Amino acid sequence: MTEALTRPGETALPKKKAKTNFLPYLLILPALLLLLLFFAPGIFYSFIQSFWKFSPVKGIIADWNIGNYTKFLSDSFYLGILWRTLRLSFTVMVIDLILAYPVAYFIVYRGGRWRGILILFVISPLLVTLVIRAMGFLMILGPGGVVNDFLLAVKLREEPVKMLFNERGVIIGLVQTEIPYMIISMIASLQRIDTSLPLAARNLGASSLQAFLRVTLPLSLPGVLAGSILVFVLSAGSFATPAILGGGRVQVMGTMVYQQEVILLNWPYADAIAFILLIVVALVISVGNRLVERGRYAAVFQ
Numbered sequence: 001m002t003e004a005l006t007r008p009g010e011t012a013l014p015k016k017k018a019k020t021n022f023l024p025y026l027l028i029l030p031a032l033l034l035l036l037l038f039f040a041p042g043i044f045y046s047f048i049q050s051f052w053k054f055s056p057v058k059g060i061i062a063d064w065n066i067g068n069y070t071k072f073l074s075d076s077f078y079l080g081i082l083w084r085t086l087r088l089s090f091t092v093m094v095i096d097l098i099l100a101y102p103v104a105y106f107i108v109y110r111g112g113r114w115r116g117i118l119i120l121f122v123i124s125p126l127l128v129t130l131v132i133r134a135m136g137f138l139m140i141l142g143p144g145g146v147v148n149d150f151l152l153a154v155k156l157r158e159e160p161v162k163m164l165f166n167e168r169g170v171i172i173g174l175v176q177t178e179i180p181y182m183i184i185s186m187i188a189s190l191q192r193i194d195t196s197l198p199l200a201a202r203n204l205g206a207s208s209l210q211a212f213l214r215v216t217l218p219l220s221l222p223g224v225l226a227g228s229i230l231v232f233v234l235s236a237g238s239f240a241t242p243a244i245l246g247g248g249r250v251q252v253m254g255t256m257v258y259q260q261e262v263i264l265l266n267w268p269y270a271d272a273i274a275f276i277l278l279i280v281v282a283l284v285i286s287v288g289n290r291l292v293e294r295g296r297y298a299a300v301f302q
Contacts, residue, residue, distance in 0.1 A: 096178055237254070
């Protein structure tokens with residue numbers, strides 16, 4: 001093939017061997033070592049312990065069995081908690097997606113010289129701990145809180161709306177807690193889009209809406225998908241916000257692990273619950289990564 005592509009009298013140049021760049025591997029080496037030394041051993045031990053038994057009298061018994069997993073998967077009560085966790089996480093993800101995209105779009109395309117300050121405002125809630133933010137929602141969403149006082153003042157409600165110690169309050173708290181991650185992911189994706197592409201679509205006769213739906217939105221979907229996965233994972237594994245705003249009435253996987261581990265001292269069963277959640281979350285991440293790698297997200301808009 002090489003000889004056919006060369007002109008008469010010319011000799012084919014030898015191919016240069018591609019040099020292996022070890023710099024990316026060196027950059028991730030410290031974080032990888034940190035995970036291997038301080039994270040992996042605990043995860044491995046918890047996985048082993050999830051197959052052990054627990055006795056209120058003898059404590060943890062190193063007797064291998066799958067009873068903890070079958071106990072969870074065969075009980076409708078525990079499966080209902082898993083379903084509630086996934087449902088709440090998906091609801092939070094969708095709400096954050098709807099709220100975050102306009103904010104990220106405005107910051108990237110209309111932020112101008114104020115873009116850095118706007119991004120700082122977005123990430124500023126992350127400087128406050130989850131417990132403090134959740135405790136703040138107790139005063140905001142309570143019967144005598146700011147929200148209910150406003151609704152009563154403008155005559156939209158005749159009595160306070162119950163927004164605490166139920167799923168409504170947990171969703172509100174998780175939406176506020178996780179939305180910065182969604183916005184940052186979308187900003188990173190939108191900033192990589194060549195601004196000349198939407199302009200070219202406009203020059204070819206597309207309206208502003210068509211240029212957005214056909215060009216900007218499909219190209220920004222990797223960031224949308226990454227942010228959605230991140231919000232879903234963080235919401236599924238959350239503990240502080242459901243525990244405080246749910247008041248013990250809204251059981252999710254995180255609060256159930258806490259109860260089994262700290263209150264009942266049934267560590268093997270708590271580990272089994274945690275690994276079931278880990279497997280579900282890993283499946284969600286795997287599906288999301290496949291969608292990004294294969295580019296199936298853009299096929300919908302073709």
